[in-house]
Amino acid sequence: MTTAPSRPGTADAASSLLAQELAGAVRGAVRFDTATRAMWSADSSNYRHVPLGVVQPVDADDVERAVEVTRRHGVPLLPLGARTSICGQSINEAVVVDFHRHMNRVLDLDPSSGTARVQPGTVLDDLRDAGRPHGLTFGPDPSTHNRCTLGGMIGNNACGSHSVAWGKTVDNVRELDVLLADGTRMHVGGPMDDAALDAATRLPGSEGRVYRDLVALRDRTAAMVRKDTPDLTRRVSGYNLDQLLPEHGFDLAKALVGTEGTCVTILSATVDMVESPPVRALAVLGFADAYEAADHVVPIRDHAPLTIEGMDVGVIGALRSARPDDRTHEALPRGKGWLYVETGGATRDEAHAKAEAIAKEMAFATVESKVVSDPKAMRSLWKIREDGSGIVTRGPGGVEAWPGWEDAAVQPAKFGSYLREFDSLLSKHGRTGAYYGHFGDGCLHVRIDFDLLSSAGLKNFRGFLEDAADLAVEHGGSLSGEHGDGQARAELLSRMYSPGMLQAFGDFKAAWDPDGRMNPNRVVDPPKIDSDIRVFLGQPTLRGNTQLDFVDDGVPDGTGRGGFPSATRRCIGVAKCITASGGVMCPSYRVTGEEKHSTRGRARMLFEMASGQLMPDGWRSTEMLDALDLCLSCKGCARDCPVGVDMATYKTEFLAQHYAGRAKDRPRSHWSMGWLPAWLAITSKIPGAPRIANALAKRPALASIAKKAGGIAPQRDIPSFAPKPLRRLMDVKQRDARPDVGNRILLWTDSFTPAFDPELALDAIAVLEALGYRVELPQKMVCCGLTWVTTGQVSVAQKVIARSLERIRPWLEDGVPIVGLEPSCTAALRGDSLKVLGRDHDLAGIASRSIRTFAEVLADHTDQLAEMSDGTERKALVQIHCHQYAELGTDADRAVMSALGITADVLDSGCCGLAGNFGFEDGHYEVSTACAESGLMPAVREASADTTVLADGYSCRTQIRQLENGGHEPTHLARLAAQTLGLRG
Incomplete structure (x- = not known):
């Protein structure tokens, strides 16, 4: 059975009035815009239901005011946490009350009683962190523990891997503060004897009615409930009517666990903490x-x-x-x-x-x-x-x-x-x-x-x-x-x-909920299990071919099952992208806390854009453009997302399609930063040009004009060129006099190292030659095309990459390995080249298999490196480039540093925030620096004077240089290896 899409399109007059009244009543955000409704239309289930709008209350008073407004309008309510539900209970055509954004604190933790009181949006790991100093934890622990909320766990009666020892959520809830849909506030929990129940049934208003109705329900169904409730440690289906029985003490808090937001809105919860083995x-x-x-x-x-x-x-x-x-x-x-x-x-x-x-x-x-x-x-x-x-x-x-x-x-x-x-x-x-x-x-x-x-x-x-x-x-x-x-x-x-x-x-x-407004049609009066299927109803309607080959999503076969259509279905709402720490994904979300800056939020919008139901403008969607604006194209999601959502690739495709035939509408930074390798190539050919450019960049007035013309953030310093680019520097160093022996290896002369840090290339050559390699260089300029890729200029990137690979064809055909010094360029050759040129391009496939990082080459010689090392113990603080993290890995780097006697502290602080062109673009400076200040820069500033700051990525080194203001000078593994081996000063 299939049904039509559920309530699509723009808000009508009634919902506009509802939005206005909510905005006037609550202090938190009220969002009825298309983008928000698109992002909240799916959870981790197979289903799709577009909400009326989203309210993000800042406190319980906000919730009460929101509930009162919705009561007057007679619209459904849906209280939510992290929206990781797999069965569709956290999506509905309702006003969503989102607790995850603000109401997320541990209010109190009492080690003596072993209890904690939490707001519904409290993330489970935050509660566990609060209990850890006291040897306590919250027993139930789903695999989503670093983003799921206590309110959601109570709503679903979550369990997790330790239920064998500590049971389900229902076994660990004591008391609840709840709000009925009519605005009545109640405090429930704990066993109630007959006297307490009798008194409760005499309370005025809705509270007394609730007790009377539930007592009557218990009395007429007790025998049936005892008979029909399966005796299982993992029975979660249906309501917990057994908690109303006398033997369970008529515990309304436990009875409400697992009701999936269909009965009340939880304002706070008191839960048991258990002793955790140390x-x-x-x-x-x-x-x-x-x-x-x-x-x-x-x-x-x-x-x-x-x-x-x-x-x-x-x-x-x-x-x-x-x-x-x-x-x-x-x-x-x-x-x-x-x-x-x-x-x-x-x-x-x-x-x-x-x-x-x-x-x-x-x-x-x-x-x-x-x-x-x-x-x-x-x-x-x-x-x-x-x-x-x-x-x-x-x-x-x-x-x-x-x-x-x-x-x-x-x-x-x-x-x-x-x-x-x-x-x-x-x-x-x-x-x-x-x-x-x-x-x-x-x-x-x-x-x-x-x-x-x-x-x-x-x-x-x-x-x-x-x-x-x-x-x-x-x-x-x-x-x-x-x-x-x-x-x-x-x-x-x-x-x-x-x-x-x-x-x-x-x-x-x-x-x-006598009026049936709390998350209707869930548990009771349900819709069909095969209706509202998200991917069936939302199949892409976009016409034309994509500019990239979505090599990780199968081969398009005309049915919408492969390629880009398959990519739009990748996100299934696991929501690992909304975690606060660990890994790289998703830098901008960790700064702003906005759903549209998470991988999940952007993926949901991309799906809706492709289907055309809620976002009918397709590739020209301004909502999609806005959501992608703060995507750093860091590729962290390609590694950290369990389903491999690759938002950097999707952003490239979107920008390419969005600006197709409209080059004049592109941001100025696409012409300045996107074409940077071309400008660098021109500069390298003009004698004295680097020196002149550096002098002009140091004149504030001229620098300001240049930055404005190029769409560059005014707060940014223009990086200084090296006095001599690599090729001219190598001429000075008499490269032709070097021995022509050893195993051949081709050094990929990327756009950045030769222009800004050419000495690092000399360090790399010295180390490779010491290990017995014959280092060769391309005769002409080569470029991975990444700056054109990240700015969505795919047609240019195709020409640049194809030309570059053609220039190194002799090495590729001879099976000569290629070594890259710049992680982003190396990663681009390994992965992006296939997407840009297509999986069937002969040279792209060979290059993808041939390219190696500097560390990967050295990792084949760890014993030799250990013997050659000067024996000096060194410390390094290591910032891994996000593209290396995503596509190349770090095992080789760790092995090489160990062989060289370097004690490495590899940061788990995420992207540096510069991310190539992103951090230089006007309007991105604050987010860019906030990413760096969340972990990287504090670690750099706290590092001892004898600690080397190691950052192979030019973007990472540039961010550190511009924010450290003359402190630690970041360097590359090639420089550190050359020093350790006594090859260069």
């Missing part, structure tokens, strides 16, 4: 297959571990396809199915011994096992499991996989049997899926290769879900064991619960 260890057990792993969880549970997670070999296949250079999976023990069993202890030895005992006991059933207690090794292994939900959405060959049957749960003792029958069901319907999950609780996570782009595919989708629901119920299970019902599951609840229970769910909701 040290942990991990036993990774490799089995012949995932079935065998599932068969053996029950005896492991007897050891009372903290977690028992499972993973199928399909996850590894998806990982290797998505990240070919990622070798993390090689740390796993042999097998095709794995259990991660975590143990805790007061000491490392204690935790390790517990894990060893489990591994030893299970030796009869395992292929191989491994026990680790080193925190770094554990983090590396856990990352495979935690990224699973994103990684398995793209399988080998670019196959797309989707949620749909995401988290059913059965008794752990039945899990192996369930898993075998589930795989048979997949085969019956012609589907495949890679799975992982909370095996210790009998909960399976899987992404399946559903065809959601055709009517026949949707029919198959529905048929599979119906059969899967029946299979779970046959095993005494729950349709949802963690993620709730939403639209994905609610229609199927009739297969799990009796008609009487479904009626009781409706009565429970009506007690809290």
